[in-house]
Amino acid sequence: MTEQNIQSLQQPTPQGKEALGKIEVAPEVIEVIAGIATNEVEGVSGTRGSFASGVVEKFGKKVHGKGIKTEWTEDGLIVDVYCFVQYGASVAHVAREVQRQIRESIENMTELQTKEVNVHVTGIQFDQATNSKVE
Template identity: 80%
Template structure:
């Protein structure tokens, strides 16, 4: 069986500091940072995951990186976010806020700049309490 290659994103040494070695950030860390930043935006009801993340959540495990895809290209870091919004919010405003929040969080925590943050709205969450029967 072929050995899985470990992927990481190289990080530069901060200005004025002596390099003591290499700093590398795993893509999964970027996904977790982006996932948490996404869920903190008002108007986002959740992110879309896979079948495996759905099963893990049923057993009580919190999956922070679900619905986030990262890709490191020659031009820079590209992040794709798949999320659902709450009914009644301005989708364009929420999507721009997700982009801003992700860029800011990743830059603050890792000093990596993002080339693109693509937001994919996969659904709308309707409030279940608003539907009632009239007698």
């Protein structure tokens, strides 16, 4: 099976509406929507990004699509999320909530249905202990 490099996703015309032209959504837009939805879930401490996104964030720019991978197959849209969960939070509950939030956000903003939302928990974020001396 050959893999196609799709540059944009064509949206269907809403039911009961006249087609005035085509609407295309870039995969990066889906990644940003999924990234923002992920970071809004309580218990998620962040998403895993690449070295380049880490450097960009050091300079003060927020990278919303960090840790999100999208793939459009013949069966539908597949979203992979790589995130860290806060220590003490239920991993299963946080992962289910991330899935729900991403599906809902993508559907509300683009009317695209997701086939799969795969959550990959890549680590646990512990609270940073403060080093203070008692005198």
